[in-house]
Amino acid sequence: MPAAQPRRLYLTNPSQFKIEYEINSWMKVGSQVDLALATAEWERLCQIYADLGAEVETFDPLPGWPDSVFLGDAIFLYGDQAIASRFRHPERAGEVEPMVARFEERGFRVHWLPDGLYYEGNGETMPWNGRLLAGYGPRSDRAAHDFISSTLEVPVLSIHVQAPHFHVDTTICPLSSGALAYVPNGMDAESRQRVHALNADLIEIDDEEARLLACNSMVFGNTVILSTQKAPRFEKALERAGFDVLALDMSEFAQSGGGAKCLTLEAYAAGV
Numbered sequence: 682m683p684a685a686q687p688r689r690l691y692l693t694n695p696s697q698f699k700i701e702y703e704i705n706s707w708m709k710v711g712s713q714v715d716l717a718l719a720t721a722e723w724e725r726l727c728q729i730y731a732d733l734g735a736e737v738e739t740f741d742p743l744p745g746w747p748d749s750v751f752l753g754d755a756i757f758l759y760g761d762q763a764i765a766s767r768f769r770h771p772e773r774a775g776e777v778e779p780m781v782a783r784f785e786e787r788g789f790r791v792h793w794l795p796d797g798l799y800y801e802g803n804g805e806t807m808p809w810n811g812r813l814l815a816g817y818g819p820r821s822d823r824a825a826h827d828f829i830s831s832t833l834e835v836p837v838l839s840i841h842v843q844a845p846h847f848h849v850d851t852t853i854c855p856l857s858s859g860a861l862a863y864v865p866n867g868m869d870a871e872s873r874q875r876v877h878a879l880n881a882d883l884i885e886i887d888d889e890e891a892r893l894l895a896c897n898s899m900v901f902g903n904t905v906i907l908s909t910q911k912a913p914r915f916e917k918a919l920e921r922a923g924f925d926v927l928a929l930d931m932s933e934f935a936q937s938g939g940g941a942k943c944l945t946l947e948a949y950a951a952g953v
């Protein structure tokens with residue numbers, strides 16, 4: 682049997698990370714980021730990925746774009762294709778073109794959304810069992826999902842993200858081919874029904890733990906990397922379901938509304 686391909690992950694170092702504006706309810710301009718702590722949290726995450734056998738490439742941040750540390754929001758990678766994002770907020774608009782250039786250099790065929798549609802990339806899109814789970818509402822438009830589906834030739838299940846959440850990766854997290862974690866109040870009732878209709882084992886994350894970005898997790902086989910050490914109920918539920926939990930302190934990034942998952946851009950294989 683051929684050896685499994687390593688997971689391909691990209692991260693941007695936090696050397697220019699700060700809270701310069703408020704575009705979600707986690708961000709408070711007054712609360713300043715401790716860069717030394719942020720760097721330590723980020724380096725630990727990179728080290729864990731390397732230890733788990735992932736192939737990790739890191740980038741420098743884009744000068745003047747403090748949220749570029751959350752690089753996945755600017756693009757979605759799928760097989761050898763990519764969809765360029767269009768940010769709802771001008772505060773992040775300049776992140777897209779440099780990211781597209783990087784991934785064109787790396788051989789990806791990049792598609793641009795039709796004019797007028799917003800879509801925030803890897804933060805709003807995750808593959809699960811041959812389809813994409815994708816978010817819309819606060820940041821992305823549902824019509825962007827039709828474009829992505831027809832361009833990448835993959836079915837999309839749309840989830841209407843509810844405030845205070847703004848990206849789908851803080852409201853749903855694929856755990857395995859048969860299990861999903863999700864935040865019931867992070868999506869509208871119809872989206873919840875669509876999730877229930879997937880017939881997966883569902884682990885619920887309550888609002889208090891969701892606020893700590895408990896759902897913004899990365900999963901490697903049986904190991905769930907949590908973006909908070911303060912979500913004991915979710916941890917217990919994961920352990921009961923047979924997962925090993927690696928709970929990280931990502932609190933500097935939580936001040937911006939992000940955790941491990943949105944600090945990580947994954948080059949997904951098509952069709953997974």
Ligand code: ARG
Pocket residue numbers: 704705708748751754773803804805848850851937938939940942943
């Ligand atoms: N401050 C960033 C923003 O509001 C946080 C991005 C978090 N990204 C994510 N995929 N959840 O855009």
